[in-house]
Amino acid sequence: MGQLTQAVAPRDNSKAPAFRTPSMKAPDSFDGTQAHKLRGFIQFCQLIFHNDPETFFSYRKKVLYSTSFLTGRSGKWIEHYLSYISNEDPSYLFNNWKLFETQLFSLFGDSSEVRKAEQELENLRMKESGHVSLYIADFRSLIFDTPQEPMDITLELDTRYHERQKEKGSHQEKKPPVTGSNS
Structure with a gap:
């Protein structure tokens, strides 16, 4: 009976992970x-x-x-x-x-793999009878075959550009018009 009580009693598993995944081969x-x-x-x-x-x-x-x-x-x-x-x-x-x-x-x-994926990405179009989910799946599979760094740089540049445009709009000083007289 003591073993049954011990087996059913709650344990303090706060330090143990919730589950353990199997180890993977190298x-x-x-x-x-x-x-x-x-x-x-x-x-x-x-x-x-x-x-x-x-x-x-x-x-x-x-x-x-x-x-x-x-x-x-x-x-x-x-x-x-x-x-x-x-x-x-x-x-x-x-x-x-x-x-x-x-x-x-x-x-x-494989640089040809990257070029092929970039071309397919440029030509990717959603068909009129197609589903958005299929287009997104095609897009995602192609984007993983292209270099990620240029995409990240492009997004960063785009963000900086829009931030700069906002800055220009809020900090732009009105200057008096330039006249052609030499006094």
Whole structure:
């Protein structure tokens, strides 16, 4: 009876996580010679990060983990940065996942894949009989095949432009008209 009471009694689980996800296998290494494998490598790393956010809570941890699976050409590329990891200048790469990802795609990604996705994105139209949800799904699948950094920069520039226009409108001083007389 004592064992039954102990088994049914409420436990203090305040320190334990609500649930535990299964551990995942490590990503396959990426050597930089097969551009079509890069997207899968990045996506697999991101799944691992989302599966274990307590371990991968910083960009630095994400980048350092991912670099441990770079071999061959991509390993040679990151090797240079690893020798300067404690210096401030190159450490920006290790503290910025998006920059790291963008660098990998620009150096080892398939540029024809990006160009094709950009062309498809430019030509994407919603069909009259189509559903908005299908258009959005097509848009989202194509946007992930294009470099994200230029899109982020474009949005930032657009925001700055509109903020500047508001500033000009509220701070614009009325100047007297310029006359042509020389007195």
